Amino acid sequence: MLRYFFQDPFNALAxxxxxxxxxxxxxxxxGMRWEDIGFGWSLFAVYGxxxxxxxxxxxLPLEQLAPxxxxxxxxxxxxxxxxxLLSRVxxxxxxxxxxxxxxxxxxxxxxxDRGWIPPTLETLLPGLLGxxxxxxxxxxxILDFADYWRHRLSHRFDWWYALHAVHHxxxxxxxxxxxxxxxxxxxxxxxxxxxxxxxxxxxxxxxPLLVLLLRFVESLSHANAxxxxxxxxxxLVVSPRxxxxxxxxxxxxxxxxxxxxVLPWWDMIFGxxxxxxxxxxxxxxxxxxxxxxxxxxxxQWAGVRRLGRTLLGRKLLGQxxxxxxx
Amino acid sequence: MSRPxxxxxxxxxxxxxxxxxxxxxxxxxxxxxxxxxxxLAFVMNSAxxxxxxxxxxxxxxxARLPVFRQPHHWALAPDGRTLLVGDAAGNGLFxxxxxxxxxxxxRPFPDPYQLWFSPDGRFLVTAxxxxxxxxxxxxxxLRLLKRFDIASMPSHIAxxxxxxxxxxxxxxxxxxxxxxxxxxxxxxxxxxGPAPAGVMWHRGQLxxxxxxxxxxxxxxxxxxxxxxxxxxxxxAHALFLDPEERRIYVGNRIAGTITAYDAASLxxxxxxxxxxxxxxxxxxxDGRIWMTLRWAAHVxxxxxxxxxxxxxxxxxxxxxxxxxxxxxxxxxQGQMLNxx
Numbered sequence: 001m002l003r004y005f006f007q008d009p010f011n012a013l014a015x016x017x018x019x020x021x022x023x024x025x026x027x028x029x030x031g032m033r034w035e036d037i038g039f040g041w042s043l044f045a046v047y048g049x050x051x052x053x054x055x056x057x058x059x060l061p062l063e064q065l066a067p068x069x070x071x072x073x074x075x076x077x078x079x080x081x082x083x084x085l086l087s088r089v090x091x092x093x094x095x096x097x098x099x100x101x102x103x104x105x106x107x108x109x110x111x112x113d114r115g116w117i118p119p120t121l122e123t124l125l126p127g128l129l130g131x132x133x134x135x136x137x138x139x140x141x142i143l144d145f146a147d148y149w150r151h152r153l154s155h156r157f158d159w160w161y162a163l164h165a166v167h168h169x170x171x172x173x174x175x176x177x178x179x180x181x182x183x184x185x186x187x188x189x190x191x192x193x194x195x196x197x198x199x200x201x202x203x204x205x206x207x208p209l210l211v212l213l214l215r216f217v218e219s220l221s222h223a224n225a226x227x228x229x230x231x232x233x234x235x236l237v238v239s240p241r242x243x244x245x246x247x248x249x250x251x252x253x254x255x256x257x258x259x260x261x262v263l264p265w266w267d268m269i270f271g272x273x274x275x276x277x278x279x280x281x282x283x284x285x286x287x288x289x290x291x292x293x294x295x296x297x298x299x300q301w302a303g304v305r306r307l308g309r310t311l312l313g314r315k316l317l318g319q320x321x322x323x324x325x326x
Numbered sequence: 327m328s329r330p331x332x333x334x335x336x337x338x339x340x341x342x343x344x345x346x347x348x349x350x351x352x353x354x355x356x357x358x359x360x361x362x363x364x365x366l367a368f369v370m371n372s373a374x375x376x377x378x379x380x381x382x383x384x385x386x387x388x389a390r391l392p393v394f395r396q397p398h399h400w401a402l403a404p405d406g407r408t409l410l411v412g413d414a415a416g417n418g419l420f421x422x423x424x425x426x427x428x429x430x431x432x433r434p435f436p437d438p439y440q441l442w443f444s445p446d447g448r449f450l451v452t453a454x455x456x457x458x459x460x461x462x463x464x465x466x467x468l469r470l471l472k473r474f475d476i477a478s479m480p481s482h483i484a485x486x487x488x489x490x491x492x493x494x495x496x497x498x499x500x501x502x503x504x505x506x507x508x509x510x511x512x513x514x515x516x517x518x519g520p521a522p523a524g525v526m527w528h529r530g531q532l533x534x535x536x537x538x539x540x541x542x543x544x545x546x547x548x549x550x551x552x553x554x555x556x557x558x559x560x561x562a563h564a565l566f567l568d569p570e571e572r573r574i575y576v577g578n579r580i581a582g583t584i585t586a587y588d589a590a591s592l593x594x595x596x597x598x599x600x601x602x603x604x605x606x607x608x609x610x611x612d613g614r615i616w617m618t619l620r621w622a623a624h625v626x627x628x629x630x631x632x633x634x635x636x637x638x639x640x641x642x643x644x645x646x647x648x649x650x651x652x653x654x655x656x657x658x659q660g661q662m663l664n665x666x
Contacts, residue, residue, distance in 0.1 A: 015602070023561065024580065039643060040373070117417045120395065122394055129394070201395070
């Protein structure tokens with residue numbers, strides 16, 4: 001068994017977590033119906049922890065060696081750490097599993113009862129069956145394309161940007177900033193990807209290293225590091241320099257650039273790429289201070305307030321926007 | 327060692343029901359494996375999106391057959407020539423040659439979590455755990471006869487020996503459901519214990535593993551009334567009767583044990599330590615019990631006499647387990663063919 005741990009440490013740790021923590025809790029609380037999903041969550045949590053550790057091990061030295069800004073880490077970075085742990089290891093995966101399990105049951109059941117069985121990518125492209133790595137990469141490209149448009153629309157609509165501003169309000173961007181999102185913004189993202197999943201199926205779950213790689217690129221792109229991948233590399237994978245342009249003060253709000261999460265291709269195709277070599281200061285001047293430097297609850301509440309003002313302002317004024325865009 | 331000839335489209339059409347012929351046959355050539363004299367075991371690796379094919383004599387995996395997402399359980403077609411494996415999250419039904427360990431094809435199918443043919447071979451019943459549906463199909467054509475919307479999480483399946491009724495545990499509740507297959511009507515839904523899992527018809531009554539507690543409910547199949555509770559370990563799950571019909575085994579998920587009952591008296595006779603999430607069991611010709619360990623990604627082989635067990639690695643979250651040479655299977659198959 002010990003040898004197996006080194007063959008598949010993800011599963012070994014997830015199995016231990018499932019047997020010694022998740023199942024006893026489910027048993028004690030009358031939740032044994034979720035035991036199968038519990039193992040999915042255990043795997044998710046182990047992947048998440050591995051993502052955090054790998055990102056930490058790589059990005060921290062980079063930020064020390066080649067920082068864009070030299071300043072001591074503020075309290076708001078600690079809040080970003082909390083966001084990361086919540087998002088990748090803790091509560092959010094549980095909520096995602098339980099909530100979207102129910103949504104998926106309802107929606108899939110609706111279609112199945114009417115004779116349409118939601119496909120997987122392999123049923124749409126039968127040649128993919130038996131080639132899981134190729135399947136995974138194709139899923140990654142499709143989902144990254146979908147994420148480009150989700151991200152772009154979250155800047156386009158004022159009410160959506162009112163929530164997304166939590167992500168942009170951070171003035172001291174670090175590799176921890178990737179998961180700094182409003183809960184409602186996360187919810188909208190999950191809905192967005194839920195719809196995609198219904199159309200092409202959910203991606204396979206058996207390639208933790210590839211998942212790790214994708215999430216690592218996203219975290220790295222937020223690092224406070226003067227790192228560029230060179231002329232060609234910048235056009236293949238999103239770099240810290242490329243994504244910093246998106247977080248730069250001039251790009252906050254409606255007229256932004258570099259929306260891509262992992263691949264810069266979509267920005268190149270749709271004319272939103274900025275490959276200039278400047279490293280602008282980050283943040284959103286229109287965001288209230290609580291959104292930038294408040295605690296986790298303060299940031300979340302600030303997002304709700306801004307959303308309320310945006311929606312209310314539109315209703316009262318009868319206008320198409322509430323004036324937060326630049 | 328010479329490789330047996332690959333099945334052609336013509337031989338496939340001759341051996342599988344008509345509905346299967348309409349499935350995709352693209353994977354059959356690439357997934358071919360040799361016939362193995364000692365028998366083959368099939369392990370449904372539910373978190374690895376594949377089915378492991380095991381050489382039982384060498385206790386080693388010899389092939390992995392890809393599926394879409396989550397293979398969970400299986401059913402052997404009444405003619406014994408086709409093994410059906412349900413891919414629940416992938417909404418697909420896969421067809422395998424149990425003798426050769428090859429993939430024959432697949433077709434779209436709504437959430438086939440558990441599936442089983444009635445003893446008379448007239449019905450295929452599938453439990454769509456995720457969708458809260460139970461489907462009754464006509465084997466061969468796979469024409470839907472009736473859909474039942476039953477909340478929540480219909481899971482394990484057991485039939486009355488005369489195929490008049492099918493019973494399903496509703497894992498998301500404390501209930502067991504009974505469906506009259508003659509009338510295609512829901513007869514009763516009754517409380518049997520929290521998060522019921524495995525169901526087994528045994529000598530005129532139903533045994534139900536109560537996963538949310540530590541017992542097996544003995545249930546009256548006429549009305550679902552609980553007659554008795556048999557003590558088990560915490561997290562009692564699926565139940566299996568050995569080929570000699572002397573012992574009944576139940577895996578206990580939380581306790582990490584397996585409880586053995588005397589099949590005649592239902593008295594608990596032995597408890598085996600077997601952590602790792604024991605799930606599906608199969609009885610090998612040598613008397614040993616093969617079982618999937620869901621959280622350990624291993625298959626364990628338990629010698630019930632000595633209590634010793636060995637393990638070997640398989641894919642992630644192994645769930646369903648099919649042994650091609652199991653005496654239990656031969657007995658059940660004979661029963662199905664005789665009554666068909």
